[in-house]
Amino acid sequence: MIGQERQDQQQDWIILQTKSEAAKADYFDSIFFQGNGYVGVRGFQDEYITCEDYHRTTFINGVYEYIKKDISDMVNTPNFFSIEISTMGKSEKLSTVTSADCVDGSYKRSLNLEDGVLSKKFQSRLEDGTLDVSIDRFLSMADTHLAVQRLSLTSIDFEGDIEVTFSIDGNVRNNTIHDEQLKSEKNPVFLLAPVRYEKHDDYLLLVEKTPYSEITLAEAMCIEISPDTQVLQVTSSVLENSRNLSYHIRIHITPGQKAVLCKKVCVCTSRDPEVWVDPAEECIKKILQTASLSWNILFSSHSAAWAQRWADSDIQIVGDKRSQLEVRFAIYNLIVNYPVNDPKCSIGARGLTHGRYKGCYFWDTEIYMLPFYLLTNPESAKNLLKYRHNTLNMARASARDFNLSGARYSWMCTSDGSEQCETWDTGSSEIHITADIAYAVDQYWRITGDDDFVAQYGLEMLVEICRYWVSRFSYDANTETYNLLWVKGPNEYGGVTVNNTFTISLAIYGFETAKKMLQMVKEKYPELYQATCKNTSFREDEILKWNQIALHIHISYDNARNLLLEDDLFMLGEPVDISCLKTDNQPLYKKISFDRLQRMRVLKQADILLLMGLLPEKFTDAQKRAAWEFYEPITLHDSTLSFGTHSWVGAMFGYDEKAFDYFQKSAGIDLRNIMNNTAEEGLHLAAFGSTWMTVVFGFAGLSLRGGEILLNPHLPDSWKSISFPFFYKNKKYLCRVDREDATAKTLVQEVS
Numbered sequence: 001m002i003g004q005e006r007q008d009q010q011q012d013w014i015i016l017q018t019k020s021e022a023a024k025a026d027y028f029d030s031i032f033f034q035g036n037g038y039v040g041v042r043g044f045q046d047e048y049i050t051c052e053d054y055h056r057t058t059f060i061n062g063v064y065e066y067i068k069k070d071i072s073d074m075v076n077t078p079n080f081f082s083i084e085i086s087t088m089g090k091s092e093k094l095s096t097v098t099s100a101d102c103v104d105g106s107y108k109r110s111l112n113l114e115d116g117v118l119s120k121k122f123q124s125r126l127e128d129g130t131l132d133v134s135i136d137r138f139l140s141m142a143d144t145h146l147a148v149q150r151l152s153l154t155s156i157d158f159e160g161d162i163e164v165t166f167s168i169d170g171n172v173r174n175n176t177i178h179d180e181q182l183k184s185e186k187n188p189v190f191l192l193a194p195v196r197y198e199k200h201d202d203y204l205l206l207v208e209k210t211p212y213s214e215i216t217l218a219e220a221m222c223i224e225i226s227p228d229t230q231v232l233q234v235t236s237s238v239l240e241n242s243r244n245l246s247y248h249i250r251i252h253i254t255p256g257q258k259a260v261l262c263k264k265v266c267v268c269t270s271r272d273p274e275v276w277v278d279p280a281e282e283c284i285k286k287i288l289q290t291a292s293l294s295w296n297i298l299f300s301s302h303s304a305a306w307a308q309r310w311a312d313s314d315i316q317i318v319g320d321k322r323s324q325l326e327v328r329f330a331i332y333n334l335i336v337n338y339p340v341n342d343p344k345c346s347i348g349a350r351g352l353t354h355g356r357y358k359g360c361y362f363w364d365t366e367i368y369m370l371p372f373y374l375l376t377n378p379e380s381a382k383n384l385l386k387y388r389h390n391t392l393n394m395a396r397a398s399a400r401d402f403n404l405s406g407a408r409y410s411w412m413c414t415s416d417g418s419e420q421c422e423t424w425d426t427g428s429s430e431i432h433i434t435a436d437i438a439y440a441v442d443q444y445w446r447i448t449g450d451d452d453f454v455a456q457y458g459l460e461m462l463v464e465i466c467r468y469w470v471s472r473f474s475y476d477a478n479t480e481t482y483n484l485l486w487v488k489g490p491n492e493y494g495g496v497t498v499n500n501t502f503t504i505s506l507a508i509y510g511f512e513t514a515k516k517m518l519q520m521v522k523e524k525y526p527e528l529y530q531a532t533c534k535n536t537s538f539r540e541d542e543i544l545k546w547n548q549i550a551l552h553i554h555i556s557y558d559n560a561r562n563l564l565l566e567d568d569l570f571m572l573g574e575p576v577d578i579s580c581l582k583t584d585n586q587p588l589y590k591k592i593s594f595d596r597l598q599r600m601r602v603l604k605q606a607d608i609l610l611l612m613g614l615l616p617e618k619f620t621d622a623q624k625r626a627a628w629e630f631y632e633p634i635t636l637h638d639s640t641l642s643f644g645t646h647s648w649v650g651a652m653f654g655y656d657e658k659a660f661d662y663f664q665k666s667a668g669i670d671l672r673n674i675m676n677n678t679a680e681e682g683l684h685l686a687a688f689g690s691t692w693m694t695v696v697f698g699f700a701g702l703s704l705r706g707g708e709i710l711l712n713p714h715l716p717d718s719w720k721s722i723s724f725p726f727f728y729k730n731k732k733y734l735c736r737v738d739r740e741d742a743t744a745k746t747l748v749q750e751v752s
Contacts (some may be wrong), residue, residue, distance in 0.1 A: 012324045015111040020099050020122075025050040026679035031243065031329075031670060032111050033683060034118055034137070034354045034402040035336030037061065038144035039077075039267055040352025042682075043111070043118060046135050046149070047083045048098035054175040054188045056442070059359065061417045062271055062345035063217070065191040065210040068616050071422065072414050074348070074359025075191045075210060078170035078219055078243075080265040081137055081149055087159030089128025097124045097133060098163075100701035113332040114310065115303045116141065127159025129255070136475045141305035144340055145272075145286060147265040148293050148302075154258040160591040161232065163250045166263045168219050170194065170243035174355065191610075192217060194242040203287045204236055204245040206281050213521070216270040220287035223247050224294070225636070226260035264290050264298070271415075273342040309335055312725055312732075313376035315695055319720035326667035327695060334372050337685055343386035345415040347685060354682020356631040360412045360420050363433045364686035366440035368641065374447050374691045375726040381444055382453060388437050391417025392464065395434075401430075401469050406467025409434045410507040429488040429496045431472070435506035438465045439614065442513040447704055454517050455525040455532075462514040462538050468509045470545050482549045491566060491607035493636070495598035498568040499554050502611045508553065509615060511546040518543070539591045566607050573601035578636060583667070585675050587638035603635040605642035606649065613649035617705060624653050632658070640669055644690020651698025651714045659698060660716045667691045695722060700737045702744070704728055711735070711742040 017028055029051065032043020044056045059074050064072040083411050085097035102122035109120040119136045132154040140146040153162060173188040198205040202507060203222045209215065225231055235249040251259050266286040268279035276282040290298070315330055319322040337351030346361040349367060365384060373381040381497075388409065393416035395407035402408060409420035411430045421427030441458045444450065473482040484507075489500035518540075520530045532538065556565035565571060582588050589597060589604075597604075608627050619627075628650070637643055644666035650659030669687040669733055670678045678684075696702050700722050701712035709728060715721075721738035725747060732748040 005030040012321060013112055013114045013328060015113065015329065017400060018107065018109045019111040020102065020710065021508060022050065022100075022723055024679075027673060028109070029681050030353060030678045032109070032118055032612070033333070033336075034111070034139050035333075035352050036115055036116070036141050036144045037336060037338045038272075038342075039139055039147070040045075040337065041079075041081060041139065041147075042353065044079075044081075044083050045099065046120070046137070048083055048096075048100055050100075052175075052186075052188070053172040054186075054355075056172055057355060058172075059355070060217070060267065060269060061339040061342060061352065063215055063269060064211070064213065064359065065215070067174070067189070067191070070418065071420060072358065073174050073176055073191065074352075074355055074414070075215075076172050076174045076355065076592065077192065077217060077267075078206065078208075079166050079172055080168045080219060080221065080263075080267070081145055081164075082167040082169040083135065083149070083151060083263075083275045084165040084167070085133070085151075085153075085162065085416075087128070087131070087158070087160055087162050089126065089158060091127050092529060093127045095126045095128075097126070097131065099133070102133075103130070113328050115306045116332070116336065121177070123156070126158060128160055128302075130156040131158050131162075132156060138299065138302055140302045141309070141397070142285075142298075142301035145267050145283075146267050147267070148289060148295060149263045149265075151261045151263075152258060153253065155255050155263075157251045157255050159254045161250060161252050163248060164261055165246050165248050166221065166223055166261070167246040168204070168221050168265065169240075169243055170206060170208060170245075195272075197238055197242055197245055197311055198284075199236050199245075202291060203284065204247065204278065205284060205287075206243075206245050207641075208243075208340075214270075216279050217281035218268050219246065219343060220266045221247070222264050222287050223249065223290045224262040224291070225251075226258075228257075229259040229261070230257075262295050264293075266290060271344075273344065302429045309377075313372075315692070315722065315724040317695075317719055317722055318738075320718045323664075323667060323716075323719070326671055327683060327691060329671055330667065330691045331372075333683055333685065333688050334369060334692065338373065338377075338380050339383070340380075342382065343383040344390055344609055346384055346387045349553070350682040351685045356681045357412065358414070358420060360414055362412055363436045363687070364589075364641070366436045367610075368644070368689035368693070369444060369687035370440050370443065370689075371697075372689055374444060375696065375728070378444075378448050378450075378727050381448075382450070384455060385437075385441055385444055385453075387415075388441075389461055392461060393519045394418055396464060399464075399471070404468055405471040406469070407434070407461070407464035408468050408472075409437055425496050426488060426492070430492070431487060431488050432489060432500070432503040434465055435503060435510055438462055438510035438643070439506055439512060442509070445513075445517075445706075447728060451520060451524060455521045455528040459514075459517045459521050459529075459532050460536060462510065462517055463532070463538050465510055465657055466514045467542070469510065470542075470549065473549055479554075480552055481554045483551050483554055487567075488642075489496070489566065489607045490610055491603045491605060493564060493597045493602055493638075494570060494573075494607070495601070495602040497570070498629075500567045500607075501554060501555055502566075502607050503554055504555060505611055505615065505618070508550045511547060515546070561626055561630070562570075564608050564612075564623060566603075570601065574599060575601045576596055578602055582636055585637070587675065588636050589638060596728075601634060603631060605637065605639040606631070606635060606645040607650050610645050613645065613652060616652065616703075620706035623671045628653055628655060637665075640675060640684040640687045641690065643669065644687050647726070648690060648694040648698035651694060651701075654714070656714045656716070659694070659714065663691065663694045663698075663716075666694065696724065696726070696735075700724070700735055701742070702726070702735060709733070709744045711737065711744060713737045713742045
């Protein structure tokens with residue numbers, strides 16, 4: 001019974017593949033993604049090629065290169081997990097060992113979410129016998145510059161020579177076509193150029209550089225061979241125009257023998273947060289330090305780092321094993337895509353899991369992902385917001401480019417904050433991103449109580465954001481109203497419209513937040529207050545304009561139905577029966593032109609409902625219910641953000657059954673490939689964030705908005721209990737919700 005219980009517990013942590021299927025290779029490449037926040041590797045096969053080189057991606061956070069004027073792409077860096085295995089037995093026939101032609105029933109590949117290890121086992125039946133093959137790999141959470149791979153070969157009845165080639169394969173490119181409508185078109189290019197290589201007895205080193213932004217990348221590799229392995233020869237080579245460095249290890253094996261070979265790789269770049277004097281020198285230093293450390297030692301420190309992260313973030317669900325696994329999958333991916341201790345980059349819509357959207361950062365981070373980091377690792381949340389402060393000057397420049405004041409954040413950007421959106425209407429009008437960032441700064445302040453951050457960073461950002469809104473609103477003297485023209489809200493099917501309620505409401509909330517910050521900093525940090533006023537040329541009479549705009553905005557409202565309208569034009573759209581248009585979870589824009597969709601009274605994703613979820617205290621229960629009853633039936637859920645929003649907002653509003661239905665779609669968005677795009681687009685980080693939000697804010701009913709901890713549970717029928725830790729104002733708590741009780745108990749009085 002104890003053994004069965006342990007097996008069940010392991011199933012709660014393991015993503016498993018039991019059959020090698022070429023047709024599903026891209027899907028498994030996505031869900032077997034590994035990362036440590038610094039580097040991310042798709043789950044492609046180690047020992048054979050199933051996809052083009054531009055799909056065998058290894059991305060490093062913050063490493064971008066220009067692909068044309070002002071437009072950049074996240075650079076695909078060398079594949080350091082490449083292995084080739086060949087054998088020659090008594091028949092003297094050369095055979096290649098891959099899992100593609102393994103013995104039926106012997107294939108097993110698994111990702112352990114608990115420690116991030118990707119493992120593969122299979123049997124290879126050769127001309128001269130059979131080998132058991134096992135490949136394990138991890139990206140260290142203890143030292144994020146380190147990757148480790150272990151190959152174990154056990155002879156069942158094979159005797160002969162085996163040659164193993166461990167490579168750093170730099171012969172990988174980027175596909176620079178990112179247009180959704182041009183998926184079949186390819187334009188692969190190298191975004192790294194070789195600089196030099198070094199071959200030493202103890203290591204191999206490859207140095208490359210991006211040609212325009214001049215980011216230097218250094219990768220070093222060393223190998224370790226188990227002492228009982230019969231080694232015949234070890235050589236090294238440089239191929240593919242100095243893009244490929246390899247070790248060739250030739251061994252002899254007899255029936256019953258086992259050989260274990262381990263590859264260790266260190267990666268450093270010139271843009272790393274450590275700011276190396278020379279990334280190549282640092283890389284060599286690290287690989288020499290690592291060379292004497294065994295797999296077990298390296299794994300032990302890696303596993304301990306993972307244990308701490310899970311101690312701070314794990315959600316335990318009793319009663320629903322599928323939900324348990326899917327929630328942990330979400331948490332795992334939020335952890336491994338966060339740029340550890342690097343305030344100069346953020347998290348893209350697909351994180352490091354895929355090159356979709358050129359690796360760009362959107363509002364997804366502040367609205368859908370930040371709450372997870374806030375409550376599980378507040379320092380990481382601070383760094384994500386410091387990234388926005390570090391790109392404040394670019395936001396100021398963007399505002400000036402639009403003939404406006406203050407700071408206008410880009411809708412779609414990379415590490416320097418510049419606009420990367422090439423769709424003219426979206427890039428110009430989806431401006432709620434600037435309000436979303438202000439909301440996120442306020443949320444961080446409320447949950448952490450970090451006044452120092454506000455004084456040093458937050459206030460400056462909010463002052464400039466408020467100035468942007470002052471210049472962005474248009475005043476109509478005839479009606480004495482401030483209107484927000486040429487604007488697109490979260491419901492991107494609403495087109496470019498007038499007075500989007502979501503955007504206006506969060507802009508006004510930004511005014512409120514800025515006023516509170518000004519008062520706090522002025523009283524508590526008078527010197528920093530004066531410095532901020534000087535640096536921004538802020539005058540206190542600017543607040544009068546904020547107040548004036550807040551009192552004279554226009555919000556569309558249907559009094560008869562007590563219904564908050566999305567914008568001034570929404571009700572002019574053509575009513576349609578969406579049940580006749582959409583028969584599955586495939587986005588409708590793949591069947592109907594975007595132009596046509598923008599003239600229908602439908603939603604791509606939540607707009608008003610999202611607003612009410614973010615600012616629940618601003619609306620009555622009657623308004624929330626009216627909004628749900630009107631908008632939910634006409635929402636197409638054509639964005640992967642939509643299921644999650646409806647799940648946590650639905651639970652908050654008391655629509656428990658529908659909330660759980662939406663939760664299942666959000667939680668399974670990738671593992672169950674709900675929208676049929678996981679293979680070709682990678683994993684959906686915002687969906688993971690909203691899945692987490694549903695459990696914490698929806699089903700557990702945790703609320704921290706009023707300055708105290710409140711719980712209003714909506715436990716799904718199949719769940720017996722939920723428990724999870726969270727941080728709030730420098731204390732760590734444990735929340736537990738079951739059928740009888742809901743509590744949030746202090747675990748640690750003060751967190752250092």
